[in-house]
Amino acid sequence: MTRICENPGINLVELSNMLKVDKATTTKAIQKLIKAGYVNKKQDEFDKRGYNLTPTDKSLEVYDLIIEEENRSIEMCxxxxxxxxxxxxxxxxxxxxxxxxxxxxxxxx
CATH class of the missing domain: 1.10.287 (Helix Hairpins)
Structure with a gap:
């Protein structure tokens, strides 16, 4: 979710490459995020086979909290x-x- 907030409009392949996981794993995770209301999936207007992922208001609300916790963990380390x-x-x-x-x-x- 954080990578989608940081890269709105990213597609599944780009996200999979960024996370270093296979597309099937990314697809499963994205489906859960869509169902929970954190991500929107829209068909790419140039490549009808692809989809772009964008954050919802709900994900943007928790994004700062996630990054804050991540930074706290790094400081602790x-x-x-x-x-x-x-x-x-x-x-x-x-x-x-x-x-x-x-x-x-x-x-x-």
Missing amino acids: FENFTDEEKQVATKILEKMSKNVEKEWFKIKR
Whole structure:
């Protein structure tokens, strides 16, 4: 839901790629979000086979709370870290993320 709020109009394929999950997993999650009233799904006007996802007012209301909690969790993780340790940890996590992304795209193809 947060990625849809941050990228209104995103389609299922783009969202799946962003999350590094298969389209079936994304579709199941989106169906639940639509049913709960958090996401709207509209047919793409240029590609009738595709759909664009947009946040509802309900999702925008909780988005800030989710991001606030996410930021609080990150702060908690870095508690008692020096600035240098935070930089090192961030670089390591970014490197790990790139490795996962590279492998995910390799498997996807």
